[in-house]
Amino acid sequence: MLKANETLxxxxxxxxxxxxxxGIFRSGKLAPAQVFATDRRPDLVRDLAARHxxxxxxxxxxxxxxxxxxxxxxxxQQMASALDNQPMRDALAGxxxxxxxxxxxxxxxxxxxxxxxxxxxxxxxxAVIGEGMTVLARAxxxxxxxxxxxxxxxxxxxxxxxxxxxYMDVVTALNGSGPxxxxxxxxxxxxxxxxxxxxxxxxxxxxxxxxxxxxxMVLETGLHPAALKDQVTTPAGCTIAGLLTLExxxxxxVLARAVEEATRVAGKLGDVK
Numbered sequence: 001m002l003k004a005n006e007t008l009x010x011x012x013x014x015x016x017x018x019x020x021x022x023g024i025f026r027s028g029k030l031a032p033a034q035v036f037a038t039d040r041r042p043d044l045v046r047d048l049a050a051r052h053x054x055x056x057x058x059x060x061x062x063x064x065x066x067x068x069x070x071x072x073x074x075x076x077q078q079m080a081s082a083l084d085n086q087p088m089r090d091a092l093a094g095x096x097x098x099x100x101x102x103x104x105x106x107x108x109x110x111x112x113x114x115x116x117x118x119x120x121x122x123x124x125x126x127a128v129i130g131e132g133m134t135v136l137a138r139a140x141x142x143x144x145x146x147x148x149x150x151x152x153x154x155x156x157x158x159x160x161x162x163x164x165x166x167y168m169d170v171v172t173a174l175n176g177s178g179p180x181x182x183x184x185x186x187x188x189x190x191x192x193x194x195x196x197x198x199x200x201x202x203x204x205x206x207x208x209x210x211x212x213x214x215x216x217m218v219l220e221t222g223l224h225p226a227a228l229k230d231q232v233t234t235p236a237g238c239t240i241a242g243l244l245t246l247e248x249x250x251x252x253x254v255l256a257r258a259v260e261e262a263t264r265v266a267g268k269l270g271d272v273k
Contacts, residue, residue, distance in 0.1 A: 001029045001152050002068060008153070009067030011060050011082070013037035013048055016100060017073035019127040021052060023157030026130060036063045064091035069149065070116075072099040076269050079104050083112040092116045096146050098136075098153070102172050103269025106139045106165055117142045119150050122171050123157065125179050132158030133175050137165035172269075173262035181258055186211055 002008060008030060010017045021037065024030045032053040038060050039045050049056040057063060060082055064070055070092055074082055079101050082088065093115035100121045109118045119142055123134040134154035138147050147162065154160045163171065186207050193203035217228055233239045 001149070002034060004031075004034070006034065006068035007066050008035050009063040009070045010035060010037040011063055011070055011072050012074035012078070013039050013044075013056075014073060016123060016125070016127065017071065018048065018052075019125070019132070020071065020073075020123070020153070020157055021054070023127060023130055023132075024153065025052065027156040029152070029156055036066055038063045061087055061091055064088055067092070067095060069153075070095060070097045071153070072097055072101065074101055076101045076104050079108075080112065083109075089113055089115060096142075096149060098150050101270070102176060103169070103266055103271070105168075105270050106137065108270060110139060117146050119147065120165060120168055121150065121154060122168060122175050123154060124175050127157035130157055134158065134160045135168070135171045135175055136160065136162045137168050138162070169266040170259070170263045172266035173259045176266075177262045178259075181255065182211065 008024075010021060013021065017037065021035055024035070025032065033055075035052070035054040037045075037048050037052075037054055037056050038058060039048070039056075040058055042058060045056045045058055048054065072079070072083070079099070083092075089112070092113050095116055096119070097109070097113060097116045098119045098121050099109055100123055102122065104120070106118055106120055109116075109120070118139040120137045121134055123132050126132045127134070132154075134157070136147065136150055136154070138150075151160045151162075186204070189207045189210075190200065190203040193207070194200050198206075214228070217223075218225055221228070229243075233243065
């Protein structure tokens with residue numbers, strides 16, 4: 001993590017940026033004095049300062065100049081205007097810059113910030129509660145030590161792994177959009193229980209804990225989901241009856257196609273000059 005006298009600039013500190021800040025503070029890895037957050041909305045800047053006791057500003061360039069590491073949390077359509085100028089290039093030269101802008105490729109970032117060490121990151125919204133998943137892809141000049149620093153930052157909000165950038169669009173679909181797909185599945189399961197007489201708040205609570213437990217079993221046992229599914233499925237039981245109903249509805253194909261279509265759209269998000 002950063003040294004005690006170094007600063008992390010969170011440029012464009014919206015929902016995800018603040019989730020990362022919260023996670024870092026929860027982990028104790030940085031002190032509030034080491035974080036400088038920006039946003040173009042004055043009311044949010046004031047709120048961030050009040051909530052976290054950090055330095056804030058609406059001036060991205062000021063934060064970039066003071067930063068040792070810059071976390072770029074701007075929207076994809078804002079990236080070029082914020083970064084593609086000589087003052088910003090000078091301010092971030094020689095520094096590690098990590099972009100969470102969906103669809104914005106390393107080639108684009110390198111064109112805008114040729115003197116910086118650049119990493120793309122795709123976190124997701126469960127980062128808000130410290131259960132996020134972040135996937136990193138680095139430009140060639142980025143060292144192992146710099147990648148480890150980025151991993152340490154995102155490790156404060158959940159799990160972290162590295163892949164080749166060629167797969168970042170599908171990661172955006174699976175990891176970034178995936179929570180919305182999971183929420184839809186959770187809601188549908190709860191709806192079924194409500195239809196059969198269970199109170200909605202109880203149904204949602206049971207479905208949420210069930211999905212959380214099932215996901216943790218995959219992560220902690222290392223077993224294939226199909227093997228874990230088979231452990232629940234007894235001959236002539238209610239589970240196999242429900243599974244066959246899901247298969248009748250082409251549940252696998254529908255979910256897989258959702259990821260496929262979201263990947264296509266993700267690939268266009270960075271189409272900015």
